[in-house]
Amino acid sequence: MAAADKDGFLIGAVAVVVSSSVPYPFLTSRPRGHIATIVITEHYRGKGLGRKLMAVAEEYAKGKGAQDIKLEVMAFNTRAVGFYRDLGYENFSHWLSKSL
Structure with a gap:
């Protein structure tokens, strides 16, 4: 996890996990990164912090x-x-949802 702060206050964070587990049999087992979450406080959005x-x-x-x-x-x-x-991120799969 990486975090950004300003004057001691948390203004953004990102969490990434790397694993080799394969959830689907048709995918090759190799290390893959997964962005678990990224958050930027509203005031700092659009200022380049997310890119960093x-x-x-x-x-x-x-x-x-x-x-x-x-x-x-x-x-x-x-x-x-x-x-x-x-x-540079592109579509990889589609999740579909339906309310019941």
């Missing part, structure tokens, strides 16, 4: 041998989707 934290997370994963990195983002969160696309 993502770069730290990616470098950490790479240093642990990860060959790729994944994350999950809600489809309705268009601002976040655009942010990740700007960083």
Whole structure:
């Protein structure tokens, strides 16, 4: 986990996990990074902090041998989707949901 602070107050954090477990039999077993969460306080959004934290997370994963990195983002969160696309992230799979 990497964190950013300003004057002793937490303003952002990212958590990344690297594992070799394969949840699906059709995927090759190799180290993969997974962004578990990234949060930036509202006042500091849009100021480059998210990009810096993502770069730290990616470098950490790479240093642990990860060959790729994944994350999950809600489809309705268009601002976040655009942010990740700007960083080079692409669709990997689709989760579908239905209210019951």
